[in-house]
Amino acid sequence: MAAQAPAMPAIRLTWWIDDPRMRRLLLRLFAAALAVFIGIPLLTLVLWSFAGEWFWPNLIPTQWSLRWWQEVLDNPRVTNAMFLSFTIAPVVTLLTAVVAIPASPSGGRCCSSSSSRTLSHGSGSTCRSPSSTTRSALSTRTGESSSCT
Amino acid sequence: MAVAISARAAVRPRRLDRSRAAGLVLVLPSLVYLTVFVFIPVIKAFATSFTVRDRDDAGNYTYRVGLDNYGQLVASDTLRSNILFTVFIAISSVAIVFVIAYVIALALRFGKGASARFLGRIYIVPLFIPSVIASYAMITFLANHGFVDGILQTLGLPDGLFPKIVFDWKGIVITQVWLSLPFMTVLLSSVLLEISDALIESARDVGASSWQIFRHIVLPLSAPGALIGITFMFLGVIGGFTVPYLLGPNAPQMLGVSMVYYMTNYFEPFLASTQAVAIFLLSLVAAVYYVRQQFKREVR
Numbered sequence: 280m281a282a283q284a285p286a287m288p289a290i291r292l293t294w295w296i297d298d299p300r301m302r303r304l305l306l307r308l309f310a311a312a313l314a315v316f317i318g319i320p321l322l323t324l325v326l327w328s329f330a331g332e333w334f335w336p337n338l339i340p341t342q343w344s345l346r347w348w349q350e351v352l353d354n355p356r357v358t359n360a361m362f363l364s365f366t367i368a369p370v371v372t373l374l375t376a377v378v379a380i381p382a383s384p385s386g387g388r389c390c391s392s393s394s395s396r397t398l399s400h401g402s403g404s405t406c407r408s409p410s411s412t413t414r415s416a417l418s419t420r421t422g423e424s425s426s427c428t
Numbered sequence: 429m430a431v432a433i434s435a436r437a438a439v440r441p442r443r444l445d446r447s448r449a450a451g452l453v454l455v456l457p458s459l460v461y462l463t464v465f466v467f468i469p470v471i472k473a474f475a476t477s478f479t480v481r482d483r484d485d486a487g488n489y490t491y492r493v494g495l496d497n498y499g500q501l502v503a504s505d506t507l508r509s510n511i512l513f514t515v516f517i518a519i520s521s522v523a524i525v526f527v528i529a530y531v532i533a534l535a536l537r538f539g540k541g542a543s544a545r546f547l548g549r550i551y552i553v554p555l556f557i558p559s560v561i562a563s564y565a566m567i568t569f570l571a572n573h574g575f576v577d578g579i580l581q582t583l584g585l586p587d588g589l590f591p592k593i594v595f596d597w598k599g600i601v602i603t604q605v606w607l608s609l610p611f612m613t614v615l616l617s618s619v620l621l622e623i624s625d626a627l628i629e630s631a632r633d634v635g636a637s638s639w640q641i642f643r644h645i646v647l648p649l650s651a652p653g654a655l656i657g658i659t660f661m662f663l664g665v666i667g668g669f670t671v672p673y674l675l676g677p678n679a680p681q682m683l684g685v686s687m688v689y690y691m692t693n694y695f696e697p698f699l700a701s702t703q704a705v706a707i708f709l710l711s712l713v714a715a716v717y718y719v720r721q722q723f724k725r726e727v728r
Contacts, residue, residue: 293637293638293639296637296638296639296642297637297638297639303541303543306535306539306541306543306544306547307543309531309535309543309547310535310543310544310546310547310550313528313532313547313550313551314546314550316606317550317551317553317554317606317609318550318553319569319575320562320565320566320568320569320570320575320606321553321557321565323565323568323569323574323575324561324564324565324568327568335573335578336573336578336581336582337578338575338578338579338582377457378457378458378461379458381453381454381455381457381458382454382455382457382458382459
């Protein structure tokens with residue numbers, strides 16, 4: 280009887296996925312790398328805004344100052360621009376809502392109840408509105424996206 | 429399936445004549461808006477791209493209809509390399525974002541513990557940063573003699589060895605990755621949430637390794653949703669202006685930047701419109717794919 284050799288466990292390239300400790304370590308490294316990638320660029324901007332003097336190759340400013348903040352806040356063109364930004368943003372949001380919400384498949388009502396279903400049947404073109412397409416993009420369940428067919 | 433669709437179509441009119449009128453009224457504002465601010469300008473741009481401007485010896489301009497602009501789009505080295513550059517940037521940034529976002533989404537879906545929770549908090553940050561600010565942040569961060577360069581030289585890298593990232597294609601790609609990460613991750617997370625735990629546990633019960641579960645269950649089930657995310661991001665990058673304008677090289681340029689230069693600096697509105705149509709055609713590839721994917725889903 281040919282002794283069947285016990286199959287050698289194949290060495291897989293993906294062993295580390297099944298090892299909880301390795302997985303935790305890699306996840307931690309990944310989270311740290313991502314935090315650096317996302318956070319540090321923003322941090323450099325903050326540092327620059329408080330820098331009085333920062334010549335290369337110093338890693339942090341050699342002099343700190345609020346001078347640039349003062350300069351920005353004293354400049355009427357900048358404060359006007361800020362005011363304008365904070366006016367335009369809510370106005371645009373409001374206008375977009377006024378135009379887009381009635382055209383969304385549920386007509387502004389939430390979720391796919393039977394009433395929203397009849398409504399979206401009533402005007403076939405609403406199903407092509409961007410909001411509905413993103414919503415069905417975000418849900419792979421056929422039940423939700425079919426409310427639009 | 430076809431039978432089912434036609435049957436449904438036959439039922440439809442009887443059910444709702446009143447709400448059809450109501451529906452039309454509700455769609456009207458956005459329809460009017462789209463017509464005035466989207467459809468008509470698009471048609472005008474199309475028409476402009478077929479307008480050819482000739483200049484006679486006296487310096488007078490004459491206009492005619494022709495395909496010369498498109499000929500120039502193909503024949504001109506500058507414009508051709510701009511198109512290829514745009515496609516290259518779009519594909520590479522989408523690929524990188526997809527991989528990183530998929531890892532985050534997997535960690536959010538299956539990971540437990542502090543690191544996963546931490547990831548869930550930080551990945552969303554770029555969503556709240558406007559692209560102009562992100563671009564300047566990346567310039568101070570990655571420029572030659574910037575922040576990263578400074579750290580590396582403190583660690584012993586000789587001056588001048590730091591690669592040129594800002595004002596190069598790498599800068600555009602990195603910043604687009606930074607900006608698009610939250611969108612892609614949100615989308616992929618919601619796709620992964622749809623995969624039921626029961627399916628994964630049963631696979632594990634019959635002895636599947638984590639890799640096999642990922643390869644044969646998670647990846648195929650998330651593919652349709654993931655492809656939609658890829659389409660959206662491709663569209664965003666291909667038509668992008670801010671990031672390539674602030675971080676891109678002088679040549680080749682992405683089409684968005686080149687289009688603005690042709691329009692405002694070179695006074696060539698016709699060639700600018702032709703490039704706009706080129707962007708539109710590139711986007712059309714992605715859009716057709718998206719619509720087909722949606723259609724498949726609705727039929728199913």
